[in-house]
Amino acid sequence: MIDLYKLHWSHYVEKVRWALDFKKLPWRGIDIVAFTKKEMRHFDCPQTVPLINDTETGIAISDSSPIIRYLDETYPEHPLFPSDPVERDQVWQWMLRLDSTLGLYARRLGYTQLIMECPQILAQLFVPDVLGGLFARRGWRTVASPVLGTMLILRFHFHRNRHDRIYEKLEALLTPIAEKLGRDGFLAGTQFTAADLTLASLLRPLRIVPHFSHHPQLQSLFVWQERLFREYGRDVAFPYEEAIRAKRERSGLMRSRVSWMKKGPEATGDYDHDALLHTAKNDLHPVSSKTLVLGLPAYFKLRWFNGIAKATYTPAPYVAHGIGGLV
Ligand SMILES: N[C@@H](CCC(=O)N[C@@H](CS)C(=O)NCC(=O)O)C(=O)O
Structure with a gap:
């Protein structure tokens, strides 16, 4: 067991x-x-x-x-993992590379999106049972969200998304991956491996980030992901995805336009594609009660003044390819 x-x-x-x-x-x-x-x-x-x-x-x-x-x-x-040693190494390198880039960046942008549009869900995720579920109740949730949101901002540095060029780096990472999958169907070798499983899992938070979920060059990637979800019996939507979709349907709006992005993918910046990786990188920063107080303004800035503008809500184009959809 x-x-x-x-x-x-x-x-x-x-x-x-x-x-x-x-x-x-x-x-x-x-x-x-x-x-x-x-x-x-x-x-x-x-x-x-x-x-x-x-x-x-x-x-x-x-x-x-x-x-x-x-x-x-x-x-x-x-x-x-494939039995061929060269393909095995390719799978392993893809996994470490995706853990160190996509996994970290998607987590930053997924939480950022929840803080902007649906911060009440944070209490349901992080403190569902504390004091008999008090903070997950209406009213108390509103008090708990800024505190939880601030802790997350300090832990993962969402307030530096623009400075760290996270949107640009992700776009530059994912566009060629979408093209490769369109050509080959798999990240390495000729069958489903742990590399594909890693990509499909770590993409999850981006399903709620319109800059990516609605990106014209990435629709095939999300269609590929949904096909794997269905083939391997994974949940098509996590509860936070349902929550943000329900909120968008109610308000008719979503936070989608990243005002500082230029048209088309920009340079990746700092990732060395040829470097051999031995472990995955992480980006957890220490949080103390002192930094928590100082961090509260960052929460409100991220929520309201971060340069990501509202737009009319429309479901992502790839959704039309899902169960009961076009295909
Ligand atoms: N590279 C690690 C990343 C794991 C990770 O960062 N997990 C987060 C949850 S998504 C965590 O444990 N966070 C605990 C914390 O922030 O203290 C992996 O692939 O498992």
């Missing part, structure tokens, strides 16, 4: 959940409290989720790609 320590909406967690299901391994999910992580403190590995404890072997590991590699090596049935 594999114990999976998780935050249920995390795209890195979904990666491992998908791998466990694909490999038909028995597993049990353990929800953690994001602010204390006391459920997993006794494990001697980095304190991020996903973290697995294999009760069969006594091995505990965190970090989604090493977890998937461990599962594939320990339980070879239903492989997620």
Whole structure:
């Protein structure tokens, strides 16, 4: 039995959940409290989720790609890595590269979108059970959202999205990937691997970011992702996606136009595509109660004055290709 320590909406967690299901391994999910992580403190590995404890072997590991590699090596049935060593290395490099870029950038922009349009959902995600679920109730949610939003801003630096050119870097990363998938169907080799599973999982937060979900050059990527979701029995929409869609349908609006972006993809900047990676990068910054007070203005600035303008809500074009749609 594999114990999976998780935050249920995390795209890195979904990666491992998908791998466990694909490999038909028995597993049990353990929800953690994001602010204390006391459920997993006794494990001697980095304190991020996903973290697995294999009760069969006594091995505990965190970090989604090493977890998937461990599962594939320990339980070879239903492989997620090709047997050819060159293709294996390609899959591994894709995973680390996507963990270090797409996973981090999509998380930043997904949370940014929730803070701009639907901040009340943060209490439901992070503190659903604290004080008998008090902060997830109407009214209290409004008090909890700025505090949770500020903690997240400080943890992941959403207030620096523009400065760090996150939209530009993601556009430059994803456009050639969409073209490659259009040509080859898979990221590496000629079959579905852990690299494709990584891409489809880590793209998830961008489904609520109109700059990407409505991007003309990326529609084929989201159609590819939905096809995999259906083929492998994944949830097509996470609850935060449903919540933001319901809010947009009610208001008729979404925050979509990134005012500082020029037309067409810009240079990527800082990613060295030829560098061989050994581990995935992360971008977690420490948060203290002092920085929390100082960070509150950043929350309101991000929410209202961040240069991402309102537009009339329309569903993303790729949605028309989904179940019951055009295709
Ligand atoms: N590279 C890691 C990233 C994992 C990660 O950053 N997980 C986040 C949730 S999405 C986390 O554990 N955050 C805890 C925290 O911020 O303290 C992986 O692939 O698993």
